[in-house]
Amino acid sequence: MRAKLGVIGAAAALVVGLAACGGSGAGGGGGAGTSAQPQDLLVGVSMPTQTSERWIADGNSVKQQLEKAGYKVDLQYAGDDIPTQSQQVDQMITQGADLLVIAAIDGTALSSQLQAAAGAKIPVIAYDRLIRDSEHVDFYVTFDNFQVGVAQANALLTGLGLLKEDGSKGTATGPFTIELFAGSLDDNNATFFFKGAMSVLQPLLDNGTLVVKSNQKSIEQGAILRWQQETAQRRMEDLLTSSYNDGTKLQGVLSPYDGISRGIITALQNAGYGTAQNPMPVVTGQDAEIASVKLIADGVQNSTIFKDTRLLAEQAVVAGQAFLGGTQPKANDTTTYDNGVKVVPSFLLPVETVYADTIKPVLVDSGYWTADEVAKGQAG
Numbered sequence: 265m266r267a268k269l270g271v272i273g274a275a276a277a278l279v280v281g282l283a284a285c286g287g288s289g290a291g292g293g294g295g296a297g298t299s300a301q302p303q304d305l306l307v308g309v310s311m312p313t314q315t316s317e318r319w320i321a322d323g324n325s326v327k328q329q330l331e332k333a334g335y336k337v338d339l340q341y342a343g344d345d346i347p348t349q350s351q352q353v354d355q356m357i358t359q360g361a362d363l364l365v366i367a368a369i370d371g372t373a374l375s376s377q378l379q380a381a382a383g384a385k386i387p388v389i390a391y392d393r394l395i396r397d398s399e400h401v402d403f404y405v406t407f408d409n410f411q412v413g414v415a416q417a418n419a420l421l422t423g424l425g426l427l428k429e430d431g432s433k434g435t436a437t438g439p440f441t442i443e444l445f446a447g448s449l450d451d452n453n454a455t456f457f458f459k460g461a462m463s464v465l466q467p468l469l470d471n472g473t474l475v476v477k478s479n480q481k482s483i484e485q486g487a488i489l490r491w492q493q494e495t496a497q498r499r500m501e502d503l504l505t506s507s508y509n510d511g512t513k514l515q516g517v518l519s520p521y522d523g524i525s526r527g528i529i530t531a532l533q534n535a536g537y538g539t540a541q542n543p544m545p546v547v548t549g550q551d552a553e554i555a556s557v558k559l560i561a562d563g564v565q566n567s568t569i570f571k572d573t574r575l576l577a578e579q580a581v582v583a584g585q586a587f588l589g590g591t592q593p594k595a596n597d598t599t600t601y602d603n604g605v606k607v608v609p610s611f612l613l614p615v616e617t618v619y620a621d622t623i624k625p626v627l628v629d630s631g632y633w634t635a636d637e638v639a640k641g642q643a644g
């Protein structure tokens with residue numbers, strides 16, 4: 265934890281340091297390397313939705329950190345509506361943004377906006393989600409998305425007793441009955457999460473340790489459009505009706521995101537799971553949303569994957585300042601993220617699995633959530 269806070273401190277110092285030498289910033293209306301001061305520069309920040317806490321935290325962190333460095337910020341949320349996001353980005357360009365930071369709803373839907381940004385010499389940073397099918401994505405800040413899937417699958421195996429929390433072999437042998445959920449197919453991350461998870465689960469499906477009773481094993485079959493909780497609940501209800509009405513007990517669910525996990529858990533509880541005789545299956549998650557952290561503390565949800573949005577925001581700010589200062593940001597991955605047109609230079613951050621016994625050290629001690637928020641299952 266101390267190491268992590270050290271990283272936060274170092275990045276913050278870099279932000280302040282770069283802001284202090286702001287004379288080399290970009291000029292208004294886009295275009296890096298001119299002599300404008302940070303206060304003359306506008307950064308457009310486009311976020312997908314406010315229905316998930318993580319995007320609110322991301323938006324707030326990026327805005328605060330940019331403002332602290334002296335920039336003007338136009339932060340917009342698109343309500344998970346693709347035309348709204350396109351329109352908001354168009355407007356940022358028209359209003360003379362000098363830099364765009366975009367977490368896309370549909371990774372393939374912003375080509376014409378990016379074309380316009382390139383025409384106006386506005387650098388574009390893809391935030392968390394890769395923007396596809398455009399050569400005008402200048403940089404990508406994200407987490408190690410394949411590793412998120414690996415961590416989710418390992419958490420599932422740990423919950424089932426096939427692994428121990430330290431990664432060593434557990435005492436259970438199976439076979440275990442599981443079901444697989446995936447994210448929204450228009451989000452590039454969903455594929456990375458699923459591929460990462462299947463890299464761990466496939467051998468165990470092949471040798472019969474794990475059994476998907478519905479036989480719905482492809483990402484297309486498991487996908488939940490826009491990562492919607494209600495859609496996930498409906499799919500879980502359908503699976504229980506179609507494949508578990510013979511009395512077979514479901515023992516584990518691979519879930520890629522906490523909102524989806526809550527939909528799955530509601531369907532399972534409505535079907536009578538969650539008692540001593542009929543225990544809740546092992547359900548994974550992602551994002552450490554506060555309602556799910558409480559479910560983990562209460563022993564209902566197994567785990568979540570914590571992505572520290574404060575660190576991601578810092579990376580976006582550091583990369584943005586490089587562009588605005590007329591230089592290229594530093595990538596730590598230049599091979600993984602092919603967007604269909606080019607490999608986008610990326611900065612990947614690590615992720616951390618959270619179980620009930622690591623809520624305190626990982627989430628509370630780092631100041632992400634307070635103990636009181638965890639107890640209430642509510643922010644603030």
Ligand code: BGC
Nearest residue numbers: 316393451453491521550551
């Ligand atoms: C993000 C996840 C998030 C999901 C749903 C993905 O692009 O990487 O952290 O759970 O979107 O919002």
